[in-house]
Amino acid sequence: xxxVTQSQPEMSVQEAETVTLxxxxxxxESDYYLFWYKQPPSRQMILVIRQEAYKQQxxxxxxxxxxxxxxxxxxxxxxxxxxxxxxxxxxxxxRRYTGTASKLTFGTGTRLQVTL
Amino acid sequence: GAVVSxxxxxxxxxxxxxxxxxxxxxDFQATTMFWYRQFPKQSLMLMATSNEGSKATYEQGVxxxxxxxxxASLTLSTLTVTSAHPEDSSFYICSARDVYEQFxxxxxxxxxx
Numbered sequence: 586x587x588x589v590t591q592s593q594p595e596m597s598v599q600e601a602e603t604v605t606l607x608x609x610x611x612x613x614e615s616d617y618y619l620f621w622y623k624q625p626p627s628r629q630m631i632l633v634i635r636q637e638a639y640k641q642q643x644x645x646x647x648x649x650x651x652x653x654x655x656x657x658x659x660x661x662x663x664x665x666x667x668x669x670x671x672x673x674x675x676x677x678x679x680r681r682y683t684g685t686a687s688k689l690t691f692g693t694g695t696r697l698q699v700t701l
Numbered sequence: 702g703a704v705v706s707x708x709x710x711x712x713x714x715x716x717x718x719x720x721x722x723x724x725x726x727x728d729f730q731a732t733t734m735f736w737y738r739q740f741p742k743q744s745l746m747l748m749a750t751s752n753e754g755s756k757a758t759y760e761q762g763v764x765x766x767x768x769x770x771x772x773a774s775l776t777l778s779t780l781t782v783t784s785a786h787p788e789d790s791s792f793y794i795c796s797a798r799d800v801y802e803q804f805x806x807x808x809x810x811x812x813x814x
Contacts, residue, residue: 628792630805676744688735689803691744
């Protein structure tokens with residue numbers, strides 16, 4: 586079974602600084618997706634970024650980028666120029682590549698605080 | 702992105718009553734819908750997966766007779782919590798997937814007195 590581990594329960598960053606959230610996963614599959622989701626206090630889950638395992642290039646979405654190390658099974662999220670609105674729970678998630686009913690496996694989450 | 706709605710956003714009920722939560726994909730047809738439960742300060746726990754017109758597949762440990770899921774159309778799924786008890790109080794989130802992406806509803810807070 587696939588597992589996703591987020592070893593940082595809480596992180597803090599100053600506004601305008603950069604922070605990196607860690608995620609490791611375990612799978613025997615070769616094709617899969619990895620995601621970072623944000624859950625602000627409203628509790629609405631928001632997709633931050635997605636990475637296909639077959640792509641060597643790291644995904645980037647504006648201030649958010651990932652460092653995908655397939656061999657190490659590591660998938661970290663870097664937030665640059667942090668803003669107050671980035672404060673939220675961040676969940677790393679894994680999903681098999683094939684099958685419309687394939688399930689998301691979530692990590693335990695990292696709570697990010699952004700300070701002035 | 703696509704929108705998934707949930708209704709109601711919060712509900713309070715008495716112990717022993719049943720509560721129905723609706724999940725709709727507003728601007729796309731969902732091939733698959735998922736129901737999650739989230740306890741405070743914890744991650745999302747998948748309860749069941751459903752495809753339109755077929756029976757839901759429940760995760761291990763989830764009581765299918767307590768949490769009834771109906772996926773009547775490609776845009777509507779319902780979760781009914783039957784004979785609710787205080788331990789069923791939680792935050793319930795639905796999610797709908799089209800071919801490529803999975804989108805989440807805003808969640809429903811259920812409080813059972």
